[in-house]
Amino acid sequence: MHAAVVRSFGSPPRFESFPTPGASGDHEVLVDVLATGLHPRVRSAANGSHYTSDGTLPLIPGFDAVGRTQEGELLYFVATDTALGTMAEKAVVDRRRAITLPPGTDPADVAAAMNPGMSSWVALRSRISLRPGSSVLVLGATGNAGQLAVQIAGHLGAGRVIGAGRDPERLRLLKGVGADETVSLTGDDKTVADRLGQAAADVDVVIDYLWGHVTQQAMPALLTARADRSKALTWIQIGSMAGQNITLPSPLLRAANLNIMGSGQGSVTTAGIVAELPPLAEQIVAGTLSVDPLLIPLSQVEQAWNTPTAPGQRIVLTP
Structure with missing residues (x-):
């Protein structure tokens, strides 16, 4: 062959x-x-x-x-x-x-969408149970997986979905696929942190495809701007397009109800991932x-x- x-x-x-x-x-x-x-x-x-x-x-x-x-x-x-x-x-x-x-x-549609789609699909169905009406921030929403995450979060019942990314053209497209609001990650650290704090301070879930310096700035921005810091914020780490590591100040974990978890091979069993694939495939085949x-x-x-x-x-x- x-x-x-x-x-x-x-x-x-x-x-x-x-x-x-x-x-x-x-x-x-x-x-x-x-x-x-x-x-x-x-x-x-x-x-x-x-x-x-x-x-x-x-x-x-x-x-x-x-x-x-x-x-x-x-x-x-x-x-x-x-x-x-x-x-x-x-x-x-x-x-x-x-x-x-x-x-x-269409084999091409399934081959194109299953892998990027399963990252958020499995995270929101297996790692957590997304409550109807929850608000979700997608960090890295201008990538292929992030764009699908915006759609999937809305499909699974999110009441508000915010997409954050750098590419302005791709950010504009997000509202056409279900984003209620978008946040640009371009600019100096304070400007970006202020934008995130204003737009997404009280979200329930963050789907993070970026990690690295972006997350290091975004976490304190969201947590310090929350109206009620005892309200749970679940941060699901999926990708590391902006870096493999962050520095996490310990006071953030004491001063707010922050729950950090990952979603990927190892945190979910292969059998668990495969069990989630049929309903995702159905949505792809249906054109959802x-x-x-x-x-x-x-x-x-x-x-x-x-x-x-x-x-x-x-x-x-x-x-």
Whole structure:
């Protein structure tokens, strides 16, 4: 078969011939891959920086995909924990990490939206139980996952959703997909902190794709501006686009009801994540969530690695 193959963490994958894997376990089946998304999670695994990376090379990148069995069944699946990912013409599927998709499903839509969508979907359904009418701030709402988080929070019952990010064009688009208010994260620290404090002081939940310096400024801004600091604020850390670490002053934890948690592989079991996928897939297939896949042939994976995307787009490779 042909596949995208990483032989050095310093270089993009290349389209090469690669031995076809074989299904061997009781729950395994070999599928023809139809579409696989180029997500940030995939990029970090391909360059060795993801926290689950064990340094194995060569590897086929790809976290998830849509594939078809020999019997014609259409599956969305999450790759097994090996170096053989989904950016290939064929892949081995563990049926325990897969769901069946209905006839008529557009494989590209599912491949584009499931990974970025599941981050907030799982966080708001498995890590917490979002109360109807709650207010939610999405830090990093101008990214693909953040834009979907705005939509998903509203779909799951949030009464008010605020999107915060840097890109002005992408911020403008957020109101068209459900944001009640937007906050620009450009400017000096005090200006940004004041904006966040004014717009989002009393939110119930923060979905954080940024971390780093942005979160380090945002936490005190929100907590000190709250009308009632004993009101619980749940901060869900999902991504670290702005940095891996923050400095957290201890008085913040004593002076306010701040609950910090993460959501991702490890904080939620694989079985727990897979259990949340069917209802998310239903929303994608139904068109409830705005999806914009940019299709690129797998043979052009090197070019795809550096292809810019428009707001809301996600690159999808098609073997």
